[in-house]
Amino acid sequence: MITLKEALTYSKEELINLKKELNEKAKKQKKIGAYVEQFLDKDLTDSIEGIPVAIKDNICVKDWELTCASKILQGYVSPYDASAIKNLKQNGFSPFGRANMDEFAMGSSTANSCYGRTLNPLDFSKVPGGSSGGSAAAVSSGLALASLGTDTGGSVRQPAAFCGCVGFKPSYGRISRYGLVTYSSSLDQIGVLTQNVEDAALLYDAMAGYDELDSTSAKIEFAKTAPNLNPDKKLTIAVIQNYIDEASAEVKQALLKTIELLKSYGHNIVYKNLLDSKFDIATYYIIAAAEASTNLSRYDGVRFGRRSEKQDSLNEMYINTRNEGFGDEVKRRILLGTFVLSSGYYDAYYIKALKARTFIKNKYKDILQDCDLIFMPVTPTTAFSFDTKKTPMQNYLEDIYTISVNLAGLGGISIPIGKDGNNLNISAQLVCKQFDEQTLLDGALNLEKIIKNK
Ligand code: GLN
Numbered sequence: 356m357i358t359l360k361e362a363l364t365y366s367k368e369e370l371i372n373l374k375k376e377l378n379e380k381a382k383k384q385k386k387i388g389a390y391v392e393q394f395l396d397k398d399l400t401d402s403i404e405g406i407p408v409a410i411k412d413n414i415c416v417k418d419w420e421l422t423c424a425s426k427i428l429q430g431y432v433s434p435y436d437a438s439a440i441k442n443l444k445q446n447g448f449s450p451f452g453r454a455n456m457d458e459f460a461m462g463s464s465t466a467n468s469c470y471g472r473t474l475n476p477l478d479f480s481k482v483p484g485g486s487s488g489g490s491a492a493a494v495s496s497g498l499a500l501a502s503l504g505t506d507t508g509g510s511v512r513q514p515a516a517f518c519g520c521v522g523f524k525p526s527y528g529r530i531s532r533y534g535l536v537t538y539s540s541s542l543d544q545i546g547v548l549t550q551n552v553e554d555a556a557l558l559y560d561a562m563a564g565y566d567e568l569d570s571t572s573a574k575i576e577f578a579k580t581a582p583n584l585n586p587d588k589k590l591t592i593a594v595i596q597n598y599i600d601e602a603s604a605e606v607k608q609a610l611l612k613t614i615e616l617l618k619s620y621g622h623n624i625v626y627k628n629l630l631d632s633k634f635d636i637a638t639y640y641i642i643a644a645a646e647a648s649t650n651l652s653r654y655d656g657v658r659f660g661r662r663s664e665k666q667d668s669l670n671e672m673y674i675n676t677r678n679e680g681f682g683d684e685v686k687r688r689i690l691l692g693t694f695v696l697s698s699g700y701y702d703a704y705y706i707k708a709l710k711a712r713t714f715i716k717n718k719y720k721d722i723l724q725d726c727d728l729i730f731m732p733v734t735p736t737t738a739f740s741f742d743t744k745k746t747p748m749q750n751y752l753e754d755i756y757t758i759s760v761n762l763a764g765l766g767g768i769s770i771p772i773g774k775d776g777n778n779l780n781i782s783a784q785l786v787c788k789q790f791d792e793q794t795l796l797d798g799a800l801n802l803e804k805i806i807k808n809k
Contacts (some may be wrong), residue, residue: 356366356497359554363447364404364552374407374451381452381498388473389493391424392439392453408443409502409560410492413460414545415534416440416450423536424468425458427680428660433782437534439503439545439562454502455489458682459527459651460510460538463753464739467684472741477519477779481738490548491518501549501558508639509733509757511546512784514770517738519771519780521799522548523555526789527764528573530559531566539646540571542639542761546770552800555768556581559792570715573790580793586800591623592785593722595731598629598756599642605737608771609781610732616805617730627729632755634711639758640751641695641708647685648692652679687747716763719786723765728798729786732756737779756784766792768799772806 356375365373381390391412410416413423417440422428440450457467464475465488473488475481476496483492488506491514494502504511506524515522524546535545547558565576599610618624656662656676659681664673681689695704722729733756739745760767766789769782785802787795 356500356550358550359406359501359557360799361591363501363557365406365444366630367404370404370406376803377407377451377498379391379676384496384498385728386474387476387492387496387498388455388471389489389496389498390452390783391422391455391468391470391489392420398553400719403444405444405447405449407454407500409452409454409490409499410440410450410500411456411487411490411504412453413456413505414440415536415537417450421536422469422660423459424456425472425680425685426469426661427654427669427676429469431470431660432752435534438531438532438566442564444561448558448561452493452499454487454493454504456753458685459485459536459647460505460543460595461647461684461688462808463509463513465489465514465748466741467682469682470664473501475518476576478777480740481779482517484517484738486510486514487548488514491515491520491522492550494518494520494550500549501554504546504548505535506644508761509754511548512733512757513753514765515548516769516780517731520548521555521768521770522768523559523768524760525559525563525792526573526787527761528571529577529766529790531569531572531763531791533545533568537646537650539643539648541646542556542643544595544761552768552796552803553581553584554768555799556603556796557777565672575711578793579616580796583793584800585797586804587624588801590794590798591625592617592728592798593627593726594727595629595729598625598632598731601632601735601755602732603685605775606732606734606736613772613783613802613806614730616809617802620801620805625726629718629722629759632714635715635762636751636755638708638711639754639757639762640691642712642762643702644688644692645696645705648689648696651685652687669753671709684747702773712762714741715759715799719759719763719765727794731784731786733782733784737777737781738773760786765789766795768795770799770806772802
């Protein structure tokens with residue numbers, strides 16, 4: 356598949372042909388389930404001019420159905436463009452196809468989707484990761500040049516690692532969340548999934564910057580990263596020893612090899628530890644569930660999407676709509692969130708989690724005071740099989756290396772570094788100081804180059 360950078364040189368005609376080609380290919384590869392929308396049967400080829408980019412089903416595109424892969428939102432058509440989409444359109448890109456996801460971005464396998472599952476293009480018996488599994492599968496199978504995903508606790512970086520593409524989540528506040536359907540407002544961030552680091556920088560540049568429509572958008576200067584990319588900087592990189600120790604043997608081996616390559620290139624490698632990841636898991640799932648329980652209270656059958664047929668009284672209408680519309684994982688989190696916010700438990704759980712979050716943030720701050728970047732795993736293992744039965748708790752442990760980055764509001768990127776014995780992808784994660792995306796992308800480009808040349 357051609358890259359975004361190459362597509363930037365395409366004429367209008369060439370872009371229309373490219374879209375036709377993608378549409379045909381996506382129809383043939385329906386089995387992968389990367390796209391959810393009936394867009395496959397529609398002719399969207401010249402409806403919006405620009406370079407086609409696949410969009411996760413939780414980002415508003417004007418006049419497109421928006422469902423977050425949930426029954427409760429089916430039939431809802433977005434009346435406006437998210438700010439990120441508006442920026443994309445203004446910069447020569449066009450939304451092209453709805454990517455499948457875990458319902459309301461809750462999950463790590465894209466198995467929690469009302470449309471059914473998405474397959475991992477590297478091995479159809481494996482999950483593509485999640486929640487942006489459709490976005491990752493589309494890029495990795497050549498059904499999209501690039502895609503947008505969202506990352507609340509790893510949902511861009513983890514599926515990118517499972518499917519073998521680049522997944523970049525900028526610092527919280529860099530890309531406007533206006534028009535992104537909220538799961539956990541203090542953690543959600545739009546990110547990009549691309550074929551290489553340069554494309555990630557290009558797509559990020561086309562969306563980032565302050566937005567007055569989003570009160571959490573960072574009101575700081577934004578300079579484009581792609582024109583300033585430098586893959587030859589020598590950096591001080593902190594390797595997180597306790598994270599690497601916990602990873603599976605094959606992941607660990609690939610990471611250790613990569614560290615040697617980084618050293619021989621001339622980077623200064625130092626070894627540090629972060630908190631035991633069990634504290635991150637507890638903190639994240641309390642805060643994310645608490646925020647989700649309030650954010651999802653708006654889906655009541657009155658304002659958005661579907662309403663239950665069973666509606667003898669107002670109360671019954673609310674209850675039946677939510678009961679029929681939400682899947683099990685979403686209900687589990689609403690219950691958990693409501694519990695940790697209830698008056699008897701608020702101090703014991705929610706307030707404690709907020710304190711732990713500050714602690715986690717400070718840990719990162721300490722390390723990044725003396726270092727340019729952090730190097731660590733993305734996932735403990737490579738893509739797991741659809742047959743692996745996991746409890747909710749085991750699913751939550753999929754995110755041990757990604758969620759603390761969201762809790763700290765930092766930028767992170769996952770870069771392919773090797774393969775396991777079954778030819779599945781292994782990636783490494785780089786993390787930067789808040790808003791230092793330039794150094795993150797420079798380091799990532801260097802890592803990509805080192806891996807290519809090894
Ligand atoms: N797997 C995590 C969760 O289920 C992260 C999801 C995400 O980043 N959206 O919450």
